[in-house]
Amino acid sequence: MQLPARLTMREGRAASAALATGVAAAAGGERLVIDASALQELDTAALAVLLQARRDAQARGVEVVVEGAPPQLRRIAALYGVEALLGLAQPAST
Secondary structure (H helix, E strand, O other): OEOOOEEOHHHHHHHHHHHHHHHHHOOOOOEEEEEOOOOOEEOHHHHHHHHHHHHHHHHHOOEEEEEOOOHHHHHHHHHOOOOOOOOOOOOOOO
């Protein structure tokens, strides 16, 4: 599933509905990949949408993976302490 280029409070409801449809179509044990690489403009609504998708997927036994997260999404997730929940934690540097 592809996130839109803009995901703010204005687009949150539509994005949440689209992800809910994707989660509902996934069978338990499947992996749902959410491609965030198109995100250019976002606010905390993006986190809310992704966290809701994760909760919905978890209830159905579906794994959610967020790929291509832009730096701004990673920063906001880190600020709220949810980067690990969304799989956005930066790998440890060696």
